[in-house]
Amino acid sequence: MARVPTMFPVAPRLAPRLLRGAGGWDQPRGLSLSKLSSNLEHLLLDTEFDCTDAEIAVEGTPVGIHRCILAARSRFFRDLFSREGSGGNRQEGKPRYVMNELVPGGRIGREALMVFLSYLYTGKLRAAPQDVSICVDRFCAHDACRPAIGFAVELLYASSVFQIAELVSLLQRRLLNFVDKAMVEDVIPILQVASHSKLNQLLSHCVQRVARSDLDDIALEKELLQEVAEEIRLLRRESQPKESTATVDPMLEKRIKRIHRALDSDDVELVKLLLNESGVTLDDTYALHYAAAYCDSKVIAELLDLGSANVNLKNDRGYTPLHLAAMRREPAVIVSLLTKGASALETTADGQNAVRICRRLTRAKDYFTRTEQGQESNKNKICIDILEREMMRNPLAAEDSATSPLLADDLHMKLLYLENRVAFARLFFPAEAKLAMEIAHANTTSEFTGIAKSRSSSNLRDVDLNETPVVQNKRLRSRVDALSKTVELGQRYFPHCSQVLDKFLEDDLPDVFYLQKGTPDEQKVKKLRFCELKEDVRKAFSKDKAGSLLLGLSSSSSTSSPKSEEKYHMVARN
Incomplete structure (x- = not known):
């Protein structure tokens, strides 16, 4: 029987030579992949030769992207780019996408986007840039402060929305380590992204951590989804023996809620009427604490003008209104409190004063970046400067400063x-x-x-x-x-x-x-x-x-x- 000739009889002998000539088998496979990874990253970082074919606008700045790479790595981008007319603004010759429209449920900053894109291009997760992942508290270890958590949360939002499962898994493990070390207020952003991304393990860990804490019901209502807040309350009720449950006066609780609702409506006159009718005081309702945390600066100024609140009163968690204003980082609120006698020296149960709280929440980038003439100064930096000047002005703070x-x-x-x-x-x-x-x-x-x-x-x-x-x-x-x-x-x-x-x-x-x-x-x-x-x-x-x-x-x-x-x-x- 005659042999059937093969279509390419020399292919098996030529293949090794062709690959060697292309730099393939003569080099270790890991080295080749490493070079490919490095070359692809140059596409992202090299500004001398722009070969990008689209842009993502983040924080007002366009970031160039290569749609073929993003589409190959992410189903989200493949579907986005394949839709007719999805490019949006084409006036400059390139399709432009807006980050806030791509990720409506969470914020992703420019630095987080660049680290995320670098992972898509190279398969390697770069270290977080220090200026956005460390705070300006010189005594902080930066292992669980708000900037460190915030950057990881931004990356997780990007990974979840853009459907990069392996990066979601990696970041979930990283955030699990943050949960037990962080202050309970800093766990809230982790809980929010876990709920948004439907990461049950991370969400359950956060819920357990908040349930064990002394975070009050008002914060739960303001910061969390209703079903998550209710789950935390249920866990708290189940973990407390019935005989140890403190009885709450339902009438007092109702009056407090009325006053808080009036503050939400910016109606201080209504607050005065409710106080006169009910016989409770601003201190009984912690109205100044509530306003410092959630209300407009004009409202807290009007409350302070009533002159009936203790400006240095500590709530059940040991926080003064100034501590809550420092957490909020609103300069007008801080100045109003200081003007009416709030003490910058008061400390929380764990020894934090207002300026230390504000420093721990502030990124190095926001504090050290020089403000150009005519440009609005960063609020965090203004708050720190105000509180530090107050600390220096007070003779009792001399030794510490x-x-x-x-x-x-x-x-x-x-x-x-x-x-x-x-x-x-x-x-x-x-x-x-x-x-x-x-x-x-x-x-x-x-x-x-x-x-x-x-x-x-x-x-x-x-x-x-x-x-x-x-x-x-x-x-x-x-x-x-x-x-x-x-x-x-x-x-x-x-x-x-x-x-x-x-x-x-x-x-x-x-x-x-x-x-x-x-x-x-x-x-x-x-x-x-x-x-x-x-x-x-x-x-x-x-x-x-x-x-x-x-x-x-x-x-x-x-x-x-x-x-x-x-x-x-x-x-x-x-």
């Missing part, structure tokens, strides 16, 4: 920091530092050894071996109090000068005074920095002098006098 760069429980480190700070204040601003020290009675306490060697003279106290630990601690504590008061006065009356000192000490710049040390290039850099420092000092003093509240201060500038110049150069030569 002055020693924040150091561990609060290390007395010697506190002293070392304060002595250095006051020493350089006396060098930069001799007249102002002298006045502040006199008011704080710092001159009546003995100095602590170990301060900066840059001082031209020293009055260090010799160690007294006969001094008991109790007496020594008392002496050091009195020195801390005096120096803290000195720093607080400087921050209050000479804010610009204090900012120069802050930057000087944070940047570890005392070495700039040793101009004769180091290589010639290092000396040159030090001299340039020294000149910049002198100019910063001059400008700061001019600003503070223009707005000084100390009318008895001499009109002569301590930094522009011949004596001050001589001190600078004397230190620089040593």
